[in-house]
Amino acid sequence: MNRPFVKLSSKLQSITNIKYQRHHHVTIDGISASHYHSSSDTFRLGKIILPLLMFSVLLYLIPYIRIDKSSYDPNGINNDQLINIKRPNLSNGQQQPCDKPVSNIFFLKTHKCASSAIQRIFLKYGYLNQKLFALPASGNYLGHPEPFDRSFLSEPFYGKYNIFAVHTRFNLGQVAAVMPPSTLYITILRNPLFLYESMFGYWNLTKFYHLPRNFLDLPAIPIEQLQRVRWIQKIGANQMFFDLGYEPTQLTSDQIDTILPKLDQIFDLVMIAERFDESLILLKDKLCWSFDDIITFKINARPQRKSLSPLAEERIKMINWADLKLYSYFLTIFDRKVKAYGINRMKSDLAQLRSREALWYSECVYNETISWGKSTSSVVKFINRKPSNLTCVLLTATELEVINFIRRKQRKFHPGSVRRW
Numbered sequence: 001m002n003r004p005f006v007k008l009s010s011k012l013q014s015i016t017n018i019k020y021q022r023h024h025h026v027t028i029d030g031i032s033a034s035h036y037h038s039s040s041d042t043f044r045l046g047k048i049i050l051p052l053l054m055f056s057v058l059l060y061l062i063p064y065i066r067i068d069k070s071s072y073d074p075n076g077i078n079n080d081q082l083i084n085i086k087r088p089n090l091s092n093g094q095q096q097p098c099d100k101p102v103s104n105i106f107f108l109k110t111h112k113c114a115s116s117a118i119q120r121i122f123l124k125y126g127y128l129n130q131k132l133f134a135l136p137a138s139g140n141y142l143g144h145p146e147p148f149d150r151s152f153l154s155e156p157f158y159g160k161y162n163i164f165a166v167h168t169r170f171n172l173g174q175v176a177a178v179m180p181p182s183t184l185y186i187t188i189l190r191n192p193l194f195l196y197e198s199m200f201g202y203w204n205l206t207k208f209y210h211l212p213r214n215f216l217d218l219p220a221i222p223i224e225q226l227q228r229v230r231w232i233q234k235i236g237a238n239q240m241f242f243d244l245g246y247e248p249t250q251l252t253s254d255q256i257d258t259i260l261p262k263l264d265q266i267f268d269l270v271m272i273a274e275r276f277d278e279s280l281i282l283l284k285d286k287l288c289w290s291f292d293d294i295i296t297f298k299i300n301a302r303p304q305r306k307s308l309s310p311l312a313e314e315r316i317k318m319i320n321w322a323d324l325k326l327y328s329y330f331l332t333i334f335d336r337k338v339k340a341y342g343i344n345r346m347k348s349d350l351a352q353l354r355s356r357e358a359l360w361y362s363e364c365v366y367n368e369t370i371s372w373g374k375s376t377s378s379v380v381k382f383i384n385r386k387p388s389n390l391t392c393v394l395l396t397a398t399e400l401e402v403i404n405f406i407r408r409k410q411r412k413f414h415p416g417s418v419r420r421w
């Protein structure tokens with residue numbers, strides 16, 4: 001793949017960040033530049049004005065610079081590095097009690113796959129157990145649409161990060177370069193039918209594509225455009241494959257057939273959003289954690305989903321054909337894992353999980369509020385009943401609040417582990 005371009009784009013990203021975060025600094029330079037103008041200090045003038053000029057030109061150009069995705073190798077994720085990644089031998093489906101909790105985790109946070117609720121488990125566990133997080137300088141993305149690159153993180157801490165659970169675009173070689181060898185790779189998938197619908201509502205994509213709201217039921221739809229064009233180059237058809245680092249428009253069916261077993265080898269657990277609670281139990285087993293460790297709140301007051309016409313369903317499947325293959329492949333594996341875990345064991349674990357969940361919910365949540373944000377879908381917030389209880393805070397605050405909180409603490413206790421920009 002095109003490494004220099006990724007580097008450049010990450011550099012450009014730093015520059016945009018400077019624009020927003022260090023505006024103050026730049027302005028001060030600007031003032032001092034005009035100050036020295038009268039003292040005929042041409043050397044200083046060249047040293048300050050010229051770089052400032054070049055800087056402005058760059059800023060102006062940023063919107064026009066795109067990441068060259070055509071040169072991104074759809075087979076870029078290769079298994080070769082995997083040979084050197086030692087995998088821990090964990091109990092999987094066996095009845096024996098586990099002895100050592102896993103705390104090195106990479107979680108690929110797929111878009112609109114209930115991944116925020118799973119991410120919350122890792123954020124809470126990592127914070128309460130003093131684990132080191134891989135975090136961006138600001139916000140909640142480490143790359144995307146550019147694939148993850150180790151340069152997004154702080155070099156002295158490569159191999160020391162315990163938990164990587166923020167949004168990124170998967171790139172195994174680069175992830176493995178920053179995570180310890182014993183890291184478990186985890187992700188979650190969702191039925192593309194529901195994912196696509198939810199994505200359209202959340203980002204109001206009908207507006208982005210200039211389509212009427214009922215476009216899926218009209219005689220003709222712009223399939224090629226829907227598959228090729230992504231909102232802010234991030235969000236669109238076959239989103240799960242895109243998040244996994246591939247370029248879905250360049251994938252053939254045969255390629256996918258070889259990619260799927262590779263992904264199965266890379267990921268120790270692929271959860272399924274429609275089977276959320278069972279996913280949590282398999283996660284608990286894989287990580288050797290307690291029930292309280294895997295508590296996360298889902299929204300009770302979920303608004304009703306409109307039902308899709310058979311034609312609309314067919315079309316969503318057609319548009320997201322690659323994700324559909326991905327999903328059904330891993331759904332089969334998931335079913336196998338649940339069977340291996342034991343049907344009765346699963347049943348009794350689910351009951352325990354739900355009772356612990358209800359307990360924590362009544363301890364921590366006073367109420368839920370639904371605000372109808374900029375798009376057609378809702379943003380739910382939990383109102384914390386016990387703001388003085390750290391676990392309750394970690395369970396109920398918004399994703400950005402929790403990440404900002406963790407980042408502040410981590411900068412204090414592990415200076416340099418989070419880049420400045």
Ligand SMILES: *[C@@H]1O[C@H](CO)[C@@H](O)[C@H](O)[C@H]1NC(C)=O
Pocket residue numbers: 089090
């Ligand atoms: C992993 O564990 C299983 C059962 O616990 C055992 O049969 C197998 O030999 C182990 N594999 C390695 C590589 O240690």
Ligand SMILES: *[C@@H]1O[C@H](CO)[C@@H](O)[C@H](O)[C@H]1NC(C)=O
Pocket residue numbers: 204206207211373374375376
């Ligand atoms: C979404 O886009 C449509 C135009 O397609 C617009 O009429 C509507 O107001 C938008 N909805 C929201 C919540 O912004």
Ligand SMILES: *[C@@H]1O[C@H](CO)[C@@H](O)[C@H](O)[C@H]1NC(C)=O
Pocket residue numbers: 367368369370
């Ligand atoms: C909880 O929130 C809902 C809607 O946000 C509101 O109608 C209801 O009165 C609230 N309940 C309490 C006990 O505050």
Ligand SMILES: *[C@@H]1O[C@H](CO)[C@@H](O)[C@H](O)[C@H]1NC(C)=O
Pocket residue numbers: 363388389390391392
């Ligand atoms: C937070 O609340 C839980 C449940 O009531 C309790 O077990 C825990 O000790 C509390 N933690 C703190 C730090 O107060």
